[in-house]
Amino acid sequence: MGFYRNVGDVPPKRHTQHRRPDGTLYYEELMGEEGFSSDSSLLYHAGVPSAIVDATPWDPGDQSLTDNRPLLPRHLRLHDLGTPDWKSVDVVTGRRLVLGNADVRISYVVARETSPLYRNAVGDEVVYLESGSAIVETVFGALHVVQGDYVVLPRATTHRWVPSGSEPLRAYAIEASSHIAPPKRYLSRYGQLLEHAPYCERDLHGPGAPLLVEQADVEVLVKHRGGPDGITGTRYVVPTHPFDVVGWDGCLYPYTFNVADFEPITGRVHQPPPAHQVFEGSGFVVCNFVPRKVDYHPLAVPVPYYHANVDSDEVMFYCGGDYEARKGSGIGQGSISLHPGGHSHGPQPGAVERALGAESFDELAVMVDTFRPLALGEGGRACEDPSYAWSWAGRGSPL
Known part of the structure; x- marks a missing residue:
C-alpha cells in the first residue's frame, strides 16, 4: 500500500529494545511481503508469537474443483446456498467453494455465528459483505464492517468475524494465492493513490487501538497449501492469545473499503x-x-x-x-x-x-x-x- 500507520505503543527506533512497565521485553514481529522486499509492519507482542503447544489437522471443507466442460457460460444462484441452520454457521468454516483455479478461489457463506480465530497462509483475502454487519477482530485491532464493505486481509493475518446485528452475514470471499492491492496504474511510484484513481486513502479504513486480549491456550485455524486438492488446514493451540499486540506500525495491515466510496x-x-x-x-x-x-x-x-x-x-x-x-x-x-x-x-x-x-x-x-x-x-x-x-x-x- 505505501500508506503508513502507527497504532498503540511502539519504540522510537525499529529493532530496538521495547520494554514493559516492569522492565521485561515485548517481542517484535515483522510481518512482510516478498522476502523483506515489499510492504511490511512491525508488531510488538506480550507473548512469543512463534509459540505453539499443539497442532492437529483441520479440514477446511470440500476444496475440489470440476472443469467447466463442456465449455459453457453459467449462472449460479448463491442465495440457494443459505441453509436453515445459518444461525450456527460462521464466515470462516461455513464457506462453500463456488469457483477457483490456481490463482484465486471464490466462496460464499450465509452466517450468524462468531468465527474461530483464523489465518489464511495461502494468500490475501478480499471479503465483500453483501448484507449484515460485523466486527472483524485482528492482530492489528478491530475493523467495523457494514454492508457494501470490502474487507482486505493480508496473508497470515490472524482474525475472527463477530456478527454485530440481527441480519445474517452474506459474505462473498475472494481468496488469492498472492497479494491483493490497488491497481498499479492508480499509484504513484511511491505508493500514493493518484488524482485519476476512483478512490483515495481517505476511503480506506484501518484498525483502531490494539485489542490486548489476555487468554491462555487458544485455538487458531490456519489454511495453507497441501492435501489432494492443493489446500488443507492445521489447528494450532497457542499459549497466549494472538491479540496481545500493544502497538504496531508500517504499511501492511487489514482495512475496509466501501463500494459506495468508489x-x-x-x-x-x-x-x-x-x-x-x-x-x-x-x-x-x-x-x-x-x-x-x-x-x-x-x-x-x-x-x-x-x-x-x-x-x-x-x-x-x-x-x-x-x-x-x-x-x-x-x-x-x-x-x-x-x-x-x-x-x-x-x-x-x-x-x-x-x-x-x-x-x-x-x-x-x-x-x-x-x-x-x-x-x-x-x-x-x-x-x-x-x-x-x-x-x-x-x-x-x-x-
Whole structure:
C-alpha cells in the first residue's frame, strides 16, 4: 500500500529494545511481503508469537474443483446456498467453494455465528459483505464492517468475524494465492493513490487501538497449501492469545473499503471493464460496477457490446440494483454469471434496444476476471441454473 500507520505503543527506533512497565521485553514481529522486499509492519507482542503447544489437522471443507466442460457460460444462484441452520454457521468454516483455479478461489457463506480465530497462509483475502454487519477482530485491532464493505486481509493475518446485528452475514470471499492491492496504474511510484484513481486513502479504513486480549491456550485455524486438492488446514493451540499486540506500525495491515466510496469513471461512449477496477492480484483483477451516469454521446449504446473473453474468464456477482444487460436471463440479486474465455457474450436479447437513451444505471456488481480458466467448486455445482447457457438463443436446454 505505501500508506503508513502507527497504532498503540511502539519504540522510537525499529529493532530496538521495547520494554514493559516492569522492565521485561515485548517481542517484535515483522510481518512482510516478498522476502523483506515489499510492504511490511512491525508488531510488538506480550507473548512469543512463534509459540505453539499443539497442532492437529483441520479440514477446511470440500476444496475440489470440476472443469467447466463442456465449455459453457453459467449462472449460479448463491442465495440457494443459505441453509436453515445459518444461525450456527460462521464466515470462516461455513464457506462453500463456488469457483477457483490456481490463482484465486471464490466462496460464499450465509452466517450468524462468531468465527474461530483464523489465518489464511495461502494468500490475501478480499471479503465483500453483501448484507449484515460485523466486527472483524485482528492482530492489528478491530475493523467495523457494514454492508457494501470490502474487507482486505493480508496473508497470515490472524482474525475472527463477530456478527454485530440481527441480519445474517452474506459474505462473498475472494481468496488469492498472492497479494491483493490497488491497481498499479492508480499509484504513484511511491505508493500514493493518484488524482485519476476512483478512490483515495481517505476511503480506506484501518484498525483502531490494539485489542490486548489476555487468554491462555487458544485455538487458531490456519489454511495453507497441501492435501489432494492443493489446500488443507492445521489447528494450532497457542499459549497466549494472538491479540496481545500493544502497538504496531508500517504499511501492511487489514482495512475496509466501501463500494459506495468508489467514484465511477464514465465517458461519452461505453467504457471497458478496466475503468471499473478496484483491486488486482496475480492472475486476476477485481472490479465493481456501481450506480452511475452512463454514456452521453447522442448515439451511445449504454449496455456492453458483445465481447469474446480471449484471455480471461469473467465472473460477475450481482449484489444490488437492476443490472440492465442481464434482464430476461433469470439473473437477479445473489446471482453469479460465469462467462469463460472462448465464449462470446454480451447483453440479453432486447437489452440493447431497451437501454437506448438511458442516462443512468442503478446497478451494483462485483466482478472478478481471471487469466486462467475457472473450475466449479462444490458450492457452484450445487446452485447452478442449467438453462442460462441457452438464454441468448431463446431455447431450452438440449441436455
